Amino acid sequence: MAREHRETERKYEGFALPAGLGELPGVTATREAEPQDLAALYYDTSDLRLLRRGIAVRRRTGGGDAGWHVKLPLGADARHEVHLPLGTGGPREVPAEFSGRLAAFTRGAALLPVAHLRTHRVRTQLLDRRSQILAEVSEDRVASRTFDLTAAGATPARAGPTQGGEVHRVG
Structure with a gap:
């Protein structure tokens, strides 16, 4: 059974978290959360139809939300996210429920692996006076590999590290 929610997220590249959060x-306090190591395989058509529309499909392991994710744009920083557990579909086969939801965008084209990301995430939670989480700020160190979609079987093409962060609004 799919879980769905609205996500508000802002991403920034090339910086370190500032002091004084x-x-x-x-914000009355901050709390360091357990770091996470994540691995995600992203899927799209060979001509990147989903990417051009701001849609992301991935299978992620590690972290608190491991599983299959589809993110559909709602506005500038907001997305509608649909989540299925890891056991849905095969490790390299997009679940049928997602393929069906995306059929209008893929127009029958196969969904193939297009990128693989490995992320080490350091998280800081911003708390209110009741120790409730207002937001979580993450600093990510990411190693990525894209796949050559012109070759049969989507072979690895290029890799590179990046550093950045995210701010997630809770609630």
Whole structure:
């Protein structure tokens, strides 16, 4: 059974987390959360139809939301996310429920692996006066590999490290 929710997220590249997050308005404390090691395989058509529409399909292991994810754009920083557990479909086969939801965008084209990301995520939670999480700020170190979609079987093409961060609004 799919879980669905709205996600608000902002991504920034090439910076380190600033000091003083606990001094932001409404924040009374910060808490370091357990770091996470994530691996994600992203899928698209060979001509990247989903990417051009701002849609992401991935299978991720590690972290608190391991599984299959489809992210559909709702606006500038918001997405509608659909999540299925890892056991749905095969490790390299997009679940039928997702293929059906995406048929209008893929127009019958096969979904293939297009990129593989390995992420080490360090997380800081921003808390209110009741110790409730207002937001989580993540600093990610990412190694990525894209696949050559012109070759049969989508072979690895290029790799590179990046550093960046995310801010997730809770609630």
